[in-house]
Amino acid sequence: MTLNITSILFYAFSLVLLGAATMVVIARNPVYATLYLVLTFFSAAAIFLLLGAEFLGLILILVYVGAVMVLFLFVVMMLDINLARLKEGFLSYLPLGLAIAALGVLELAMVYWTAPMGQVPAPAPFPGNYDNTRALGYVLYTQYLYPFEIAAAILLVAIIAAIALTLRRRSGSKNQRTEEQLLVRAKDRVHLVDLRIKKH
Amino acid sequence: MHIQALQDSSWWPVLWSVLKILAVVVPLLLAVAYLTLAERKVIGYIQVRLGPNRVGFKGSLQPIADAIKLLFKEIIIPSSANRFLFLAAPVLAFVPAMLVWAAIPFGPGMAISDMNAGLLYVLAIAGLGVYGIIVAGWASNSKYAFLGAMRAAAQLVAYEIAMGFALVGVLMVAQTLDLSKIVEAQAGGGFWSWYWLPLFPFFLVYFISGVAETNRAPFDVAEGESEIVAGFHVEYSGMAFALFFLAEYANMIFVSILTAILFLGGWYPPVNLPPFTWIPGTGWLIAKTAFLLFVFLWIRATFPRYRYDQIMRLGWKVFIPVTIAWIVVIGIALETPLRVLLR
Numbered sequence: 001m002t003l004n005i006t007s008i009l010f011y012a013f014s015l016v017l018l019g020a021a022t023m024v025v026i027a028r029n030p031v032y033a034t035l036y037l038v039l040t041f042f043s044a045a046a047i048f049l050l051l052g053a054e055f056l057g058l059i060l061i062l063v064y065v066g067a068v069m070v071l072f073l074f075v076v077m078m079l080d081i082n083l084a085r086l087k088e089g090f091l092s093y094l095p096l097g098l099a100i101a102a103l104g105v106l107e108l109a110m111v112y113w114t115a116p117m118g119q120v121p122a123p124a125p126f127p128g129n130y131d132n133t134r135a136l137g138y139v140l141y142t143q144y145l146y147p148f149e150i151a152a153a154i155l156l157v158a159i160i161a162a163i164a165l166t167l168r169r170r171s172g173s174k175n176q177r178t179e180e181q182l183l184v185r186a187k188d189r190v191h192l193v194d195l196r197i198k199k200h
Numbered sequence: 201m202h203i204q205a206l207q208d209s210s211w212w213p214v215l216w217s218v219l220k221i222l223a224v225v226v227p228l229l230l231a232v233a234y235l236t237l238a239e240r241k242v243i244g245y246i247q248v249r250l251g252p253n254r255v256g257f258k259g260s261l262q263p264i265a266d267a268i269k270l271l272f273k274e275i276i277i278p279s280s281a282n283r284f285l286f287l288a289a290p291v292l293a294f295v296p297a298m299l300v301w302a303a304i305p306f307g308p309g310m311a312i313s314d315m316n317a318g319l320l321y322v323l324a325i326a327g328l329g330v331y332g333i334i335v336a337g338w339a340s341n342s343k344y345a346f347l348g349a350m351r352a353a354a355q356l357v358a359y360e361i362a363m364g365f366a367l368v369g370v371l372m373v374a375q376t377l378d379l380s381k382i383v384e385a386q387a388g389g390g391f392w393s394w395y396w397l398p399l400f401p402f403f404l405v406y407f408i409s410g411v412a413e414t415n416r417a418p419f420d421v422a423e424g425e426s427e428i429v430a431g432f433h434v435e436y437s438g439m440a441f442a443l444f445f446l447a448e449y450a451n452m453i454f455v456s457i458l459t460a461i462l463f464l465g466g467w468y469p470p471v472n473l474p475p476f477t478w479i480p481g482t483g484w485l486i487a488k489t490a491f492l493l494f495v496f497l498w499i500r501a502t503f504p505r506y507r508y509d510q511i512m513r514l515g516w517k518v519f520i521p522v523t524i525a526w527i528v529v530i531g532i533a534l535e536t537p538l539r540v541l542l543r
């Protein structure tokens with residue numbers, strides 16, 4: 001195995017990713033844990049870029065780092081989280097967590113057993129004008145059109161459900177309706193009265 | 201050492217990249233410095249004042265004086281602040297503001313990295329600047345800073361969606377994410393073939409969202425001097441404050457140059473006739489960017505600050521429906537003979 005610049009970068013990003021992912025779990029401060037999760041996503045995006053999957057890498061940054069994690073951080077900062085209570089169930093959940101982790105490692109190992117390291121054929125190099133985004137778009141809108149549309153419909157249902165669950169109308173609340181405010185004209189609000197002072 | 205020998209050495213690609221980065225970052229930081237002077241001068245003249253006029257010829261050395269003052273100021277760390285994050289936040293704000301410039305083409309083939317997903321890259325990296333603001337607000341351990349950070353976070357998330365939709369329209373018409381090719385797709389008929397005309401709603405939404413994303417007046421509630429002192433950077437002094445300042449102004453220039461690239465024909469002259477074509481393309485790009493920066497300052501000097509709930513209304517209830525509707529219009533137009541109007 002040659003140690004060229006790409007593999008050095010790959011190992012560097014992977015180490016950062018694994019370290020940051022571990023810190024997400026063991027960091028004492030929830031804000032730190034969230035920021036470590038941001039670093040995890042960022043390293044994963046960098047590995048995608050190394051693979052030449054620039055669309056996936058950039059979308060990961062755009063969606064998860066740029067939007068989802070901002071809202072996470074927003075919520076974590078607003079809440080007053082009690083660390084002692086958060087860590088209470090740690091030991092009782094540990095066996096289950098370890099079992100799931102072991103299953104994941106086993107699955108990875110099985111992938112390697114079927115195709116031992118170094119014998120996996122390298123993917124064919126991309127032609128010069130290869131456009132990752134365009135290729136993905138063609139596949140998504142032709143071969144996988146129905147799964148794609150179903151996923152979109154499920155997300156739409158989830159959005160509407162989330163709004164419906166949290167929307168509470170309180171009677172008698174004084175909210176402003178901007179449309180009505182904009183429709184108001186001066187003559188509706190100001191009434192000029194002609195007061196003549198009579199001289200006697 | 202001869203140039204040829206240098207170019208043949210294995211270090212040449214690294215050296216060449218460093219030279220390209222310097223060729224972008226040094227003029228950029230100078231532009232940021234002089235944008236602060238331009239801002240004070242333009243707003244001064246709009247308000248019938250002279251603006252700074254004491255340091256150097258007519259105040260031309262004012263930014264240098266400001267920089268020296270900020271460099272020598274003490275960085276004060278509040279006693280109950282989170283020390284590490286407090287110092288990391290200005291860096292988190294400054295680094296994305298510099299990184300986005302990697303993909304900006306200044307002329308045909310003149311970019312640090314001419315990547316084929318450039319539009320996606322700038323959108324993704326520009327969205328990272330919000331971390332500096334949020335982390336600064338939280339680490340300061342001050343309620344004013346925290347309120348400013350929360351406002352900034354909500355505002356950025358709201359306007360990023362409208363901004364993204366506006367860019368979707370551009371890439372639907374240009375059929376590419378490559379910023380250079382988007383500019384090339386606007387070549388031909390000069391002023392009238394640029395994308396501002398068929399994509400006029402996107403042009404407006406993108407530029408106004410850009411003003412909101414950079415937290416500039418009239419959307420500067422994250423700073424809101426009259427309500428929350430200075431918002432997220434109230435506890436910062438010296439160079440730590442200066443980094444936030446540099447990031448904000450670099451982002452302003454970035455939004456202006458991206459608007460020029462996407463909607464105002466990039467480096468193409470407005471009319472394909474001799475007096476206009478004599479000026480090199482990069483000159484046109486800089487001229488368009490300078491004009492948009494003037495609009496930024498003009499807006500600041502003209503409009504009062506938005507009320508916070510109305511900022512949210514404008515983002516969610518006006519811009520997002522407008523952009524979605526226009527995406528449908530563009531989509532239909534591209535599938536009918538009307539597409540000759542867009543190409």
